[in-house]
Amino acid sequence: MHPTDTTHGTSDTTRSSRRARRFPGVLSFALLVVILLMMVLLPPMISVSRFQRRIAQSLSQSLGRTVHLDSVSLTLLPLPGFTFTNFVVDEDPAFGSEPIIRANSVRATLRLTSLWRRPIEFSTISFDQPSVNLVHLSNGKWNLESILLHAAHIQAAPTVQMKPGPTPRFPYIEATGARLNLKLDQEKTPFSLTDADFALWLPGPNQWHLRLKGTPARTDTDVADAGIIQIEGTLDRAASLGNVPLDLQGEWKEAPLGETTHLLFGRDLGVRGNLDLTATVQGTVSDSTIDARLRLIDARNADFVPSQPIQVDLDCLTTAANDFHAFKNLRCTWPPIASSPKPMLAVSGDIPDVRNLSAxxxxxxxxxxxxxxxxxxxxxxxxxxxxxxxxxxxxxxxxxxxxxxxxxxxxxxxxxxxxxxxxxxxxxxxxxxxxxxxxxxxxxxxxxxxxxxxxxxxxxxxxxxxxxxxxxxxxxxxxxxxxxxxxxxxxxxxxxxxxxxxxxxxxxxxxxxxxxxxxxxxxxxxxxxxxxxxxxxxxxxxxxxxxxxxxxxxxxxxxxxxxxxxxxxxx
Structure with missing residues (x-):
């Protein structure tokens, strides 16, 4: 055989082998492209409107309040889930007619195991710029009380549980850009928390963990910057709101005194400096211990800068009772006893009812x-x-x-x-x-x-x-x-x-x-x-x-x- 024929035969064999090895890779890539195209193009073609009523009913049963949805759409990227538009949660008529929660868009992400087994589980529920109304009645009731107690009776597995079990896992609930409004009876107060980020999840079978961060605001004034309020801690299940165990830490920081007085009193009282307030709450809703520390840093008159501004470091301890409507055995010292055995100033007292401060x-x-x-x-x-x-x-x-x-x-x-x-x-x-x-x-x-x-x-x-x-x-x-x-x-x-x-x-x-x-x-x-x-x-x-x-x-x-x-x- 001619040497040239041998060379051509070897070359053809090599090319065939390469094509054979390349074909599975090309096929896999093409299949991946088709799957991605289907995940992008198919959801709009799939009608999930017939599930809208079932989803709204399911959410209503979970919250104990009627839920309304304008539309539901299916998305597969980046993770499978649903998007709800014009999400509205009705208020209990005893607290008014305005919805307790309203959000233009809510994204509910499915857990992957929900694609091939029942029941359906959501891993994350995300609210985009929701508006929440917190209502407090003169009889001491809050509109969130029934929702919390209703949720306490629903069995759920921890959010972080890796494998599915007999009970559905509690989703990670979050909100960004939220606005929390405060209403007393039927009157909306000017106080609110804006640009708030909120998170709630279940780290254990009987305990919720919450995190809240936002900017305090007042609608009837032009408060520019009143600092940042942060709250984080845990709430446990209980048969009634007063028996709910809690362990919370809160902070109001980076608060200029001028804007803070503007927020609290509706006008600038002419003081400057910064406020830093920290507090811990431990016990139950009806009976808890509050340990707070208030610091006023470089407090002074707004008209001039003195050589020695005032530094206030006030440590307070009190017992909150009657669902935080009463505060007993209030004790405050300046400076804190931990830093000075003989404080210059001591405050003590009792507040039987915050709704009647004259007592x-x-x-x-x-x-x-x-x-x-x-x-x-x-x-x-x-x-x-x-x-x-x-x-x-x-x-x-x-x-x-x-x-x-x-x-x-x-x-x-x-x-x-x-x-x-x-x-x-x-x-x-x-x-x-x-x-x-x-x-x-x-x-x-x-x-x-x-x-x-x-x-x-x-x-x-x-x-x-x-x-x-x-x-x-x-x-x-x-x-x-x-x-x-x-x-x-x-x-x-x-x-x-x-x-x-x-x-x-x-x-x-x-x-x-x-x-x-x-x-x-x-x-x-x-x-x-x-x-x-x-x-x-x-x-x-x-x-x-x-x-x-x-x-x-x-x-x-x-x-x-x-x-x-x-x-x-x-x-």
């Missing part, structure tokens, strides 16, 4: 706050307070808020600034304050004072009616340049405050005190004797200021008008 009892007390700390707080609130003011003393006492009665007001208690002194370099080393400073609630004050007090005006004695609320400043001795100390007393309440200053003073000392405490000195020079007589001389002055208004001083002594000099007439 609250609250006590605020201090074992001792240095006067320097009090003056630093004053410097944070006002840029007018000089830096060279020297103060000493220690504030002790407590005040209590309690339900008002026919014979008592809401506030009671006493505060005492012992060892008080105040001086400035310009006025020398002598202190302006020559006694302790005592502040008494009107209840405590009236117990030791006659009804009414004597006030002088234009040379006549007048009986002024005794105030019925607020706090009185007991007479404070002030060294203002006279042989005897001048006396300052006053009253403060929710409207504003009044001051009454009497005694011998010199102009220099009185104006120096007004410079050291600018709020006290506002308008003072306008009622001093003409040409600022050096003194000492006797004064009887009253000051009045409403909150956020100007201060007005009044001279209660009628002074003779200086006679004009007589000029002789020259003819």
């Amino acid at each position: 609250t009892t609250l006590e605020i007390g201090t074992p001792g706050i240095p006067a320097t700390t009090l003056f630093n707080w004053l410097r944070v609130s006002s840029s007018r307070v000089p830096d060279d003011v020297a103060v000493t003393g220690n504030l002790t006492g407590s005040i209590t808020w309690h339900p008002a009665s026919a014979t008592a007001t809401h506030w009671s208690g006493d505060l005492l600034l012992a060892g008080a002194s105040l001086s400035t370099p310009a006025s020398g080393s002598a202190s302006f304050i020559d006694s302790d400073v005592s502040i008494q609630s009107i209840d405590s004050f009236l117990a030791s004072q006659p009804k009414g007090r004597i006030a002088r005006g234009k040379g006549k004695e007048k009986i002024a009616p005794a105030p019925t609320s607020g706090f009185n400043l007991a007479p404070v001795a002030l060294a203002l340049g006279g042989k005897e100390p001048a006396m300052l007393e006053g009253h403060v309440d929710h409207v504003g405050y009044t001051l009454h200053l009497t005694g011998m003073v010199s102009t220099a000392r009185l104006l120096a005190l007004g410079s050291a405490i600018p709020q006290f000195g506002d308008g003072l020079s306008q009622v001093l004797p003409p040409n600022h007589t050096p003194g000492p001389y006797r004064i009887d002055l009253s000051a009045n200021r409403t909150w956020h208004g100007p201060q007005t001083w009044t001279d209660n002594i009628t002074r003779p008008t200086p006679s004009r000099p007589h000029h002789s007439a020259h003819r």
